[in-house]
Amino acid sequence: MAELRQQLSLVQQEREAHAQEQAQLLAQRTAAHEESQRQARTERQALEEELQCTRERAEAHADTCRRMHADMDALQGQLSQERSARQEAMTQHDRQLAQMQADHRHELQRLHMEHEATCSRILQEQSELRQQLSEQLRQQAQACTELRERLHAEADAVHQRAKQLEALDRQAQAAREEERKLLGRGLCACRSQLLSLRRQHLSLRAQVSEGSLLQPQADHLREAARRLAEQERSWQERQRHTDEHSAWLQQQLEQAVLKSAKLEAEVAAAQRQLTDIRRSSDKEREHLQSVVEELRKNITQAVSEKDTALRDAADRFREAEALRAELAAECARLHAEHQEEQRAQRIEAEARLQREGNFWKAKVSLCESEIRSCRAEASQLQGQLREAREQLFQEQATHRAQSGREAVQRNQDRTDWQRRLLHEGQGLHQTRLALSAARGKAAALEAHLKALAESRQRAEAALSSLLSALRCALGVAPSRDAEAGTAEDEQLVLSAVQGLVSRVATLASTKERLEAETERSRREQQELRTQLETSVSELRRLDAARDRLNTGYGKLVVAEGARVTENLLYWTKPSAP
Numbered sequence: 001m002a003e004l005r006q007q008l009s010l011v012q013q014e015r016e017a018h019a020q021e022q023a024q025l026l027a028q029r030t031a032a033h034e035e036s037q038r039q040a041r042t043e044r045q046a047l048e049e050e051l052q053c054t055r056e057r058a059e060a061h062a063d064t065c066r067r068m069h070a071d072m073d074a075l076q077g078q079l080s081q082e083r084s085a086r087q088e089a090m091t092q093h094d095r096q097l098a099q100m101q102a103d104h105r106h107e108l109q110r111l112h113m114e115h116e117a118t119c120s121r122i123l124q125e126q127s128e129l130r131q132q133l134s135e136q137l138r139q140q141a142q143a144c145t146e147l148r149e150r151l152h153a154e155a156d157a158v159h160q161r162a163k164q165l166e167a168l169d170r171q172a173q174a175a176r177e178e179e180r181k182l183l184g185r186g187l188c189a190c191r192s193q194l195l196s197l198r199r200q201h202l203s204l205r206a207q208v209s210e211g212s213l214l215q216p217q218a219d220h221l222r223e224a225a226r227r228l229a230e231q232e233r234s235w236q237e238r239q240r241h242t243d244e245h246s247a248w249l250q251q252q253l254e255q256a257v258l259k260s261a262k263l264e265a266e267v268a269a270a271q272r273q274l275t276d277i278r279r280s281s282d283k284e285r286e287h288l289q290s291v292v293e294e295l296r297k298n299i300t301q302a303v304s305e306k307d308t309a310l311r312d313a314a315d316r317f318r319e320a321e322a323l324r325a326e327l328a329a330e331c332a333r334l335h336a337e338h339q340e341e342q343r344a345q346r347i348e349a350e351a352r353l354q355r356e357g358n359f360w361k362a363k364v365s366l367c368e369s370e371i372r373s374c375r376a377e378a379s380q381l382q383g384q385l386r387e388a389r390e391q392l393f394q395e396q397a398t399h400r401a402q403s404g405r406e407a408v409q410r411n412q413d414r415t416d417w418q419r420r421l422l423h424e425g426q427g428l429h430q431t432r433l434a435l436s437a438a439r440g441k442a443a444a445l446e447a448h449l450k451a452l453a454e455s456r457q458r459a460e461a462a463l464s465s466l467l468s469a470l471r472c473a474l475g476v477a478p479s480r481d482a483e484a485g486t487a488e489d490e491q492l493v494l495s496a497v498q499g500l501v502s503r504v505a506t507l508a509s510t511k512e513r514l515e516a517e518t519e520r521s522r523r524e525q526q527e528l529r530t531q532l533e534t535s536v537s538e539l540r541r542l543d544a545a546r547d548r549l550n551t552g553y554g555k556l557v558v559a560e561g562a563r564v565t566e567n568l569l570y571w572t573k574p575s576a577p
Contacts, residue, residue, distance in 0.1 A: 009291075014363070016298060100346060107353055114360060125371060126291075133284065140277055151266055180239065202440050233426075240422055244415065251411060269565045 097342070100342070111353075111356070111360075114357075118360065130285075137277065148271065202444065236422075236426075240418075244418075247414070248411075251407070255407070265565075
């Protein structure tokens, strides 16, 4: 379109230059005609002066003329014959001049008709181009209107979906808060019950170690502790599911907000594009109207100048006709030169008219070829615009798919890390439970060992006191049989003591094994704490990386939107006139 406008402006400039050249040529012809008239006047004055001199000489030679009257009569007859011949030649020359003027007038009329036909054809082409431009602008405005309506509909749907998601999010948050409160209350109650049951279990285990009297109650308490642990795990699982559902709802809400913001940006860009298109179409329409007005003014001015020139030429021709009778004698002398000049001018005029006709024909063919090339270029630009729009839509679809895949991957990574943290937390909780159980077992074994040591001491003291009491009570020296019985008693006591010692050693080995298990559990707990700290640092690093990715993704989305808007404005912006 810009090249078409430039070509139209060039054609207009060429027309103006050609009109100026014609005006200059007409002015030159007028100046040449005036110069010839001035030369004729000067020659007439010179002839009048010569005539006056001739009259004086005639008066001087009147006598001679009288004497030569007879000869003059003869010469007058000859002169009359020559005059009639010259008169016939002048009439023939006048007829030729009139014929040339008529031919020139017909040629001017023909050129004027061709010029008017060319102007009408150019105006018709301009009207067709104007209609095509108006049709294209109407189609673009209709497409922009449809796009704006569709974007408004999508924005309304997204707003409605966002409202629904917000309502669902509020409901889910309320339900989650309520469930969390209930779970917290139940968990606190379960923990208090578990602590009390653990205390009871430890006391009962101590009692069972002394005597297995409350074995059914211990089994019942174990079953209750197991059920409470299962209930606590189920509550934790429900809480995890609730957190995952809330995270999913939050993600859906963020996606809906991003989509609504993107649609609002597209609607604003489409509105700006429609405003630019309307503004450019108004400017182009005003420019075309001004060009048409200038062309009309130039055509009117050229017609008026041509009429003025024709009137001036007619007036001057009448003046020349009036002077022709007076300059008949002078024209006889200049007749040959005048014929040569007329012949040269006629040849030059015919050549010039032929050149002008060929020039206008070439100009018309050039304009038609330029119009065809402009149409082909306009169709090519429309094809390029369609290809650019298709490529833009494909890039947008690819970008949306890629962003969706990245969001799904981020959500999957977040879910995996949450599951891993939950699993590690459960393992840490189980390790803590095992550690507390091992500590309870170690404390019970230590108490049992202390009780065994005290009972051993009491038994040894009782046996020694009993033996001394028996010896004192008998009051006799111990015989061999007594010594043998005493030896047997001592052997029994020693065997009992050895059994107690072996039991104490067994309990000590059990204590050492429990201490080793406790130490191993402590090391495992330390390792789990280290792993937990590593996992927490890794999770923080992943959160920071996710934030950076979100920031980079937001920047990429903004840059992509700016680039898409710039490309759309570039491809849809009308070219300057």
